[in-house]
Amino acid sequence: MRPTLPIAVVSLLASVASAQGTPQQNDVDGSLLIRNVRLFDGERVTPTTSVLVMNGRITRVAPTISAPARTPVVDGSGKTLLPGLIDSHTHTWGTALRDAAALGVTTVLDMFTEPTTAADFRKLDGTPAGRETADFRSAGVLVTAPKGHGTEYGMAIPTITSPGEARAFVDARIAEGSDYIKIVYDDGHTYGIKFATIDKPTMKAVVDAAHARQKLAVVHIGDLAGARDAIDVGANGLVHLFVDSMPDASFARLVAARKAFVIPTLSVLESVSWGEGGRAVAKDPKLAPYIPAANVQTLEQTFPKRSSNPPRELAFAMETVRQLRAAGVPILAGTDAPNPGTAHGASMHRELELLVKAGLTPVEALRAATSVPARTFSLTDRGRIAPGLRADLVLVNGDPTADILATRDITGVWKRGVEIRRDAYREEVAKTAAQTASGTFPVPSGSESGEVSDFDAGQPTVKFGSGWFVTTDQLAGGKSVAAIKIVSGGANGTPGALEIAGTLDAGLPFGWSGVMFAAGQTAMAPVNLSSKKELRFFAKAEEGRPYAIMMFTRSKGQMPAIQRFTASGDWKEVVMPIASFAGTDAHDLMGIAFVASGTPGPFRLVIDDVRLR
Numbered sequence: 001m002r003p004t005l006p007i008a009v010v011s012l013l014a015s016v017a018s019a020q021g022t023p024q025q026n027d028v029d030g031s032l033l034i035r036n037v038r039l040f041d042g043e044r045v046t047p048t049t050s051v052l053v054m055n056g057r058i059t060r061v062a063p064t065i066s067a068p069a070r071t072p073v074v075d076g077s078g079k080t081l082l083p084g085l086i087d088s089h090t091h092t093w094g095t096a097l098r099d100a101a102a103l104g105v106t107t108v109l110d111m112f113t114e115p116t117t118a119a120d121f122r123k124l125d126g127t128p129a130g131r132e133t134a135d136f137r138s139a140g141v142l143v144t145a146p147k148g149h150g151t152e153y154g155m156a157i158p159t160i161t162s163p164g165e166a167r168a169f170v171d172a173r174i175a176e177g178s179d180y181i182k183i184v185y186d187d188g189h190t191y192g193i194k195f196a197t198i199d200k201p202t203m204k205a206v207v208d209a210a211h212a213r214q215k216l217a218v219v220h221i222g223d224l225a226g227a228r229d230a231i232d233v234g235a236n237g238l239v240h241l242f243v244d245s246m247p248d249a250s251f252a253r254l255v256a257a258r259k260a261f262v263i264p265t266l267s268v269l270e271s272v273s274w275g276e277g278g279r280a281v282a283k284d285p286k287l288a289p290y291i292p293a294a295n296v297q298t299l300e301q302t303f304p305k306r307s308s309n310p311p312r313e314l315a316f317a318m319e320t321v322r323q324l325r326a327a328g329v330p331i332l333a334g335t336d337a338p339n340p341g342t343a344h345g346a347s348m349h350r351e352l353e354l355l356v357k358a359g360l361t362p363v364e365a366l367r368a369a370t371s372v373p374a375r376t377f378s379l380t381d382r383g384r385i386a387p388g389l390r391a392d393l394v395l396v397n398g399d400p401t402a403d404i405l406a407t408r409d410i411t412g413v414w415k416r417g418v419e420i421r422r423d424a425y426r427e428e429v430a431k432t433a434a435q436t437a438s439g440t441f442p443v444p445s446g447s448e449s450g451e452v453s454d455f456d457a458g459q460p461t462v463k464f465g466s467g468w469f470v471t472t473d474q475l476a477g478g479k480s481v482a483a484i485k486i487v488s489g490g491a492n493g494t495p496g497a498l499e500i501a502g503t504l505d506a507g508l509p510f511g512w513s514g515v516m517f518a519a520g521q522t523a524m525a526p527v528n529l530s531s532k533k534e535l536r537f538f539a540k541a542e543e544g545r546p547y548a549i550m551m552f553t554r555s556k557g558q559m560p561a562i563q564r565f566t567a568s569g570d571w572k573e574v575v576m577p578i579a580s581f582a583g584t585d586a587h588d589l590m591g592i593a594f595v596a597s598g599t600p601g602p603f604r605l606v607i608d609d610v611r612l613r
């Protein structure tokens with residue numbers, strides 16, 4: 001029997017229904033009603049209510065709402081509804097946006113990636129291709145000195161040395177699409193590395209130039225002194241805290257007085273301080289089914305244990321968060337994924353846990369991942385659950401406003417009212433894990449001809465696999481550096497080739513420096529290339545010095561099989577049987593690295609027409 005509704009309620013429902021229409025059927029903007037749910041709306045908690053979403057937008061929040069025709073209804077009893085989480089510090093490529101969305105992060109604020117990749121990611125939201133991916137904003141290329149932090153990843157990036165260049169430099173970033181300006185002010189000493197850095201007047205000029213263009217200026221710092229300088233020149237926010245020293249209360253007072261915000265990135269500082277947080281995340285039974293094997297590998301790493309003075313204590317950053325909170329400074333949750341010890345999506349839940357350990361209440365930690373970053377970065381259409389806003393939503397079992405670990409018990413994620421297909425994602429993760437366990441790996445699509453790269457299109461593109469990445473012994477605590485770029489004048493009169501230039505440092509007995517071809521869909525994901533018998537490529541180099549190919553296979557773990565080759569001033573084809581790499585048949589190939597090894601010093605190697613036959 002249907003209950004009889006009072007006339008006023010009936011007419012109200014009718015007007016709501018006609019204003020909203022009936023749900024459209026598409027994959028971009030969805031509709032649903034979530035009933036009887038505890039609501040954290042981005043600011044505060046309502047014990048029981050209902051939320052109606054029509055065509056991608058939240059339209060009503062009220063204790064009782066009737067479902068319009070053809071609108072799916074979700075029972076929220078025993079559950080809590082949160083705004084989609086915002087990770088305020090990531091670096092984004094490959095599958096990052098999908099990994100993030102599967103674990104409730106529906107918006108990522110990237111703090112340095114390659115600008116054409118960023119442009120592609122920005123276009124995804126609201127398209128069928130962006131159905132499963134987090135929405136994206138990015139600083140694009142960061143602002144750093146020649147040989148500064150940010151130049152060590154091998155991507156050739158513009159750099160800056162003086163205040164006079166700031167205007168043009170910032171304008172060039174904005175022309176590339178940068179949503180905000182990220183500055184590096186860090187000489188690396190906290191981490192036992194030597195980087196060049198811009199000076200304080202240059203930092204100030206860049207901050208001023210960003211503000212003249214109505215862009216936020218945020219700063220990567222490595223220590224307390226750098227943090228003070230950044231706030232002093234008027235930066236809007238810090239994208240890290242520091243682990244070198246314990247501040248006194250004057251630091252938090254300074255940050256508060258200048259109305260700056262802070263993204264502490266405790267997750268990555270924990271890894272910098274050699275903590276085990278990443279491993280704990282990878283092992284969490286609530287998260288693990290949604291963490292791809294490649295991301296598990298990253299989570300299980302920490303930063304290298306280089307000698308360092310000052311010490312690195314996560315406790316310093318935790319205490320600083322406590323002081324900043326007490327001073328009323330806005331705190332934003334960011335992970336710095338995918339640095340060692342972190343992963344897209346998964347580490348957001350660790351960051352929330354660490355913020356609570358640092359003294360935020362669970363509600364404050366949830367604000368740091370929702371309404372606070374939305375307000376700070378002027379994302380006015382999200383970060384809260386209120387009529388008119390995007391229906392980016394996370395539904396979890398239990399009550400994360402009382403126990404922050406409950407954010408991990410996700411039962412549903414919606415972006416623009418469309419449910420992320422977490423079951424399909426989980427099945428893919430399980431399949432890849434099973435392949436990894438059994439040693440049977442997929443043949444990469446596009447690998448039939450065996451051609452990897454001809455470097456003729458102006459970019460280091462690949463016919464299969466995930467691309468070319470700089471690899472150096474910094475992974476093992478060394479200090480070698482390398483950078484790659486496309487140069488003209490390839491082998492056999494072709495237009496382009498890949499130059500790998502750098503310095504092999506003498507610090508490690510088995511150091512290396514060069515470039516790696518990652519054969520799988522993500523870095524170090526194994527693939528089956530057992531149909532190929534030879535590696536062939538052209539090489540040339542000005543210095544007469546030894547080079548080597550390092551072949552990484554799953555069965556050999558971290559230990560590559562190595563074959564040496566020499567290169568001279570003229571192009572020469574190098575042919576190596578795959579079996580010559582410790583007898584491998586490439587059924588579990590992860591990557592092939594082209595490196596300088598053996599003799600320390602500078603090098604410049606050019607390769608072209610890389611293929612497996």
Ligand SMILES: [Zn+2]
Pocket residue numbers: 089090091111336
């Ligand atoms: Zn970062």
